[in-house]
Amino acid sequence: MPEGHSVHRIARQFERNFVGRTVAASSPQGRFAEGAAVLDGRTPTEARAVGKQMFLAFDDLWLRVHLGLYGAWDFAGEILVDPTIASANGRMGQTNQRGTVLGDEPIMDAAGENSLSSIGAPRRTRVHVRMSEQTTGLGDDLEWPPPVVGQVRLRLMTDITCADLRGPTACELQSTDEMLATVAKLGPDPLVGDVAEGEERFTRAVRRKPTPIGQLLMDQNVVSGIGNVYRAEMLFRARQNPHTPGRDVPEETVRALWRDWVRLLAIGVETGQMMTMDDLAPEDYRKAMASRDDRHWVYHRAGLPCRVCGTAIVVEEMAARKLYWCPRCQA
Known part of the structure; x- marks a missing residue:
């Protein structure tokens, strides 16, 4: 999608x-x-x-x-x-x-x-x-x-x-x-309206819900625009377990997720690609831009070693969509 x-x-x-x-x-x-x-x-x-x-x-x-x-x-x-x-x-x-x-x-x-x-x-x-x-x-x-x-x-x-x-x-x-x-039914979009106000709306919505954070990020009434790729990548970048209820995710982590979405969305609009890896060497960056397999931390990497800890990336169903995550880095 x-x-x-x-x-x-x-x-x-x-x-x-x-x-x-x-x-x-x-x-x-x-x-x-x-x-x-x-x-x-x-x-x-x-x-x-x-x-x-x-x-x-x-x-x-x-x-x-x-x-x-x-x-x-x-x-x-x-x-x-x-x-x-x-x-x-x-x-x-x-x-x-x-x-x-x-x-x-x-x-x-x-x-x-x-x-x-x-x-x-x-x-x-x-x-x-x-x-x-x-x-x-x-x-x-x-x-x-x-x-x-x-x-x-x-x-x-x-x-x-x-x-x-x-x-x-x-x-x-x-x-x-x-x-x-x-539009009123949709969650905040970093490119629509005030970014700080969007952060407050997102934080309030997540922090009052018992739903797993991995589902909340895909709920367009909570936040607009995040799909399966960005969901998996943002949770890994935050080292956040996708099964943690939203109300139990620390507020600073929720705010960090929003700010990461602000950054990643801007990169996506600029480049046209869902680039989620930072600080790559020039040659690695070129590989990442040329191949989706080289631009993500966990997405589409089921069974492959985590790029950070070496643990096999797992894939499971969450809300009828495939969820990729590292059971060690995101424990």
Whole structure:
């Protein structure tokens, strides 16, 4: 499932490519035909992400999209790169089709975790997208408009840019009041609202609940945007047992978890990858950016030795999701 950093990146792409431009909307699949007809010919005025949900405003009407486990947005055509999203070494450049750009040389990520052409569930790109610091060209080999491939719930298209939505858990139109009510139910997001206030909300919510902290971090009513990868990595970084009831986790640890989420989310939005290891040597950093297997402490490492103590990492089910942790470091 796309985690919070991906959804914020999607919102930023919509802000730069669609806001202020009249869109043609359609539902090739047919499942959102009525909603698409309402949006057709209208102009987006704002793109907003809160946790794992994106909201695209059309004046007083909002398109709410939750990608869920399998959803993704496919972008094609002329894609303006957000200059606020630099590569992880601080230079300009966002991504090429399948890797983060460090200077002029892309670091390829076989998992497609930070692909710009398709943001959400990893998938192979189906269009030719040439990246630069400012824009991508249409290219002579790109058919326009792009052919509809597969089950596209919603297609939004300007004269030069196309976005196809596939497989979302939620795709609906909301009034402003309905959108605000949806957001009000969500936990704090470090990139939305006051960070200090978010810390207080998160700390209060965790400290009053008997639910294991490993479940609370995945509860979008407690905190927005954390998914399976960040959950496992944050708990390991805090050396926190995932089974400890939230009310029994020391307050300083709860606050440290929030502050770590603030930091990791910012890195994820910047690089497009869930980088959770710190202070890597340059070559190790390049390996980590190129391969998910080299950028995490415990996630997806069941049976492998802990990078700190050598104990075998265990995997178990928690709230119907796989939980990876070290039984020694997080005892």
